Amino acid sequence: MEISSRPVVVKHMPERINLKQAKEFLREVQPFLKSDRPQIVFDFGNVRQMDAAGVDMLLHCMGEAMKRDGDVKLASLSPHAAVILEMTRTDRLFEVYETSSDAVRSFSGFLPNAMREHPQWGTPASSPSVGGQVPVEPAVQSGDGATAPGEIAA
Amino acid sequence: MEIAALIVVDTNSGDSGNGSAAAHLQSPQVPIALWEIFDKSVLQRSIERLQQSGISNVSVFLDKSLPDEMLPSDTAPVTWARHSSDALWREAETAFSHFADNGVDAVLAIRLGAYTELDISDLLRFHLDQRPHVTMACDASGPLDFIAINSGRRNDAAYLMRSRLQRTRLPAAHYVTDAYTNRLSNSKDFRALVQDGFLGRCGIRPPGKEIKPGVWVDEHARIHRSARVLAPAYIGAGARVRAAAVVTRCSSVEHHAEIDCGTVVEDATILPHTYVGAGLDVAHVVLGHGRLSHVIRNVDVEIADPRLVGTRTRSAPLRTLSTAASLAAYLPMQLFRGLFAPSHREQPSQLPSAVGELSPALNPPAQALRAPAPSPSSDQFPADFAVARRYGDQ
Numbered sequence: 033m034e035i036s037s038r039p040v041v042v043k044h045m046p047e048r049i050n051l052k053q054a055k056e057f058l059r060e061v062q063p064f065l066k067s068d069r070p071q072i073v074f075d076f077g078n079v080r081q082m083d084a085a086g087v088d089m090l091l092h093c094m095g096e097a098m099k100r101d102g103d104v105k106l107a108s109l110s111p112h113a114a115v116i117l118e119m120t121r122t123d124r125l126f127e128v129y130e131t132s133s134d135a136v137r138s139f140s141g142f143l144p145n146a147m148r149e150h151p152q153w154g155t156p157a158s159s160p161s162v163g164g165q166v167p168v169e170p171a172v173q174s175g176d177g178a179t180a181p182g183e184i185a186a
Numbered sequence: 187m188e189i190a191a192l193i194v195v196d197t198n199s200g201d202s203g204n205g206s207a208a209a210h211l212q213s214p215q216v217p218i219a220l221w222e223i224f225d226k227s228v229l230q231r232s233i234e235r236l237q238q239s240g241i242s243n244v245s246v247f248l249d250k251s252l253p254d255e256m257l258p259s260d261t262a263p264v265t266w267a268r269h270s271s272d273a274l275w276r277e278a279e280t281a282f283s284h285f286a287d288n289g290v291d292a293v294l295a296i297r298l299g300a301y302t303e304l305d306i307s308d309l310l311r312f313h314l315d316q317r318p319h320v321t322m323a324c325d326a327s328g329p330l331d332f333i334a335i336n337s338g339r340r341n342d343a344a345y346l347m348r349s350r351l352q353r354t355r356l357p358a359a360h361y362v363t364d365a366y367t368n369r370l371s372n373s374k375d376f377r378a379l380v381q382d383g384f385l386g387r388c389g390i391r392p393p394g395k396e397i398k399p400g401v402w403v404d405e406h407a408r409i410h411r412s413a414r415v416l417a418p419a420y421i422g423a424g425a426r427v428r429a430a431a432v433v434t435r436c437s438s439v440e441h442h443a444e445i446d447c448g449t450v451v452e453d454a455t456i457l458p459h460t461y462v463g464a465g466l467d468v469a470h471v472v473l474g475h476g477r478l479s480h481v482i483r484n485v486d487v488e489i490a491d492p493r494l495v496g497t498r499t500r501s502a503p504l505r506t507l508s509t510a511a512s513l514a515a516y517l518p519m520q521l522f523r524g525l526f527a528p529s530h531r532e533q534p535s536q537l538p539s540a541v542g543e544l545s546p547a548l549n550p551p552a553q554a555l556r557a558p559a560p561s562p563s564s565d566q567f568p569a570d571f572a573v574a575r576r577y578g579d580q
Contacts, residue, residue: 094414098411098412098414103398124416124432124434124435124450124452125414125416125432125434126416127400127416127417138399138400138417139399140399141399142396142399142400142417142418143399144384144385144386144400144418145385147417147418
């Protein structure tokens with residue numbers, strides 16, 4: 033196996049991911065997606081709201097990365113984001129890790145114990161409870177939210 | 187000291203798919219011990235472990251109703267014996283006597299079964315040191331159907347064989363192990379073993395080249411560039427993953443299996459030579475040999491439609507020929523369909539009258555019908571008056 037020495041870009045997702053935020057976020061990550069074999073981690077730790085535009089943006093990023101033989105991985109899924117990704121069955125299209133650093137390290141080697149576990153894997157799921165209210169917004173609704181600056185980990 | 191081993195793959199023990207839930211199905215029951223995990227079945231792995239422990243004299247007893255292609259092909263120094271399920275244990279008893287007559291000191295009788303990584307050398311050492319008639323390997327959950335018998339104890343052996351290794355004539359010594367063990371009693375256990383292999387919890391590791399962290403691909407496997415294979419996953423030798431397919435969450439696509447376009451394989455094992463049709467969602471299952479064993483619903487389903495789940499031929503030239511034939515036939519078939527197939531487009535039965543009718547959209551709205559007609563003297567239109575413009579200047 034080839035050990036990756038290329039940089040891994042970690043982007044913190046905004047608190048709300050609606051159409052406006054998704055467009056803005058996509059504009060920010062576009063340069064990284066256009067690079068050769070991009071390796072990107074989206075940190076969902078802050079996400080409280082996410083709508084169809086957010087899911088669409090994720091799939092777009094995945095498609096762009098795959099075109100260039102790269103990959104997009106998810107980390108630190110908040111319960112709100114986890115519910116939306118599970119509901120839209122998007123979570124199974126991504127490798128999901130407990131922390132961003134695990135996700136970054138996973139580009140260099142397989143980390144079975146760092147992956148977010150599923151109930152079918154024989155151990156209790158470590159994802160938080162999904163019993164709370166989760167707002168699902170229509171894709172056209174706008175909202176505010178700050179995008180944390182991206183960081184690049186070697 | 188000469189040791190021999192008898193392995194009985196018992197199909198009557200309910201260790202096939204989901205046991206009694208599958209009793210009504212027509213397709214042959216293939217014991218879980220013959221299902222392949224990362225290119226090798228539990229039977230093959232058990233034989234290898236015995237050989238690594240220095241036991242070269244191995245006899246395997248299988249039900250003769252199993253199709254020939256289910257048998258492992260590359261385990262050379264093994265004696266294969268195929269009998270009816272009723273006669274399996276009787277033949278094993280005969281083989282024990284044969285071993286005893288030929289100077290074997292102890293016989294290891296194994297009923298598959300469970301997958302265990304117990305130290306066979308240590309078990310034999312324990313048996314020879316303690317000098318009991320019979321030594322049963324056990325773990326915290328109970329016996330493992332892994333028994334060492336002195337070759338001189340023919341009566342004990344006969345009693346054991348007739349009870350399918352369930353009862354001993356005299357109290358046996360117990361060799362307790364804490365090695366990794368999976369009893370493989372149903373497809374859920376099988377999937378757990380696959381997951382444990384991926385996650386490094388047992389000694390089974392995916393073979394092949396790790397093309398990216400956690401994704402192992404064996405020789406001659408073909409993955410379309412738009413297909414997505416997520417770690418941990420294994421794509422076996424000669425397997426094919428077509429465009430836009432997704433293989434994810436500890437899924438294993440065994441050798442020469444095929445995943446057609448757009449199908450999602452999630453937390454599933456696709457057994458060798460299985461074709462999975464296009465656009466399916468295959469999750470939490472073991473799929474192959476014409477059956478789908480659902481892990482969560484604990485049920486076996488027979489799938490007869492080859493467009494959903496089929497079997498790829500085991501002969502490589504035939505596979506190549508069928509691919510070439512389907513490619514060559516595609517264009518003529520499309521031309522034929524285009525020229526001769528009846529159109530499904532519906533035509534109105536009476537075209538002239540249909541053309542002459544006023545479109546329902548141009549009818550006046552219901553409110554307008556209910557409203558009183560404006561008096562000719564009125565100099566302005568009522569608020570609810572609706573005007574429909576038809577085409578152009580009409």
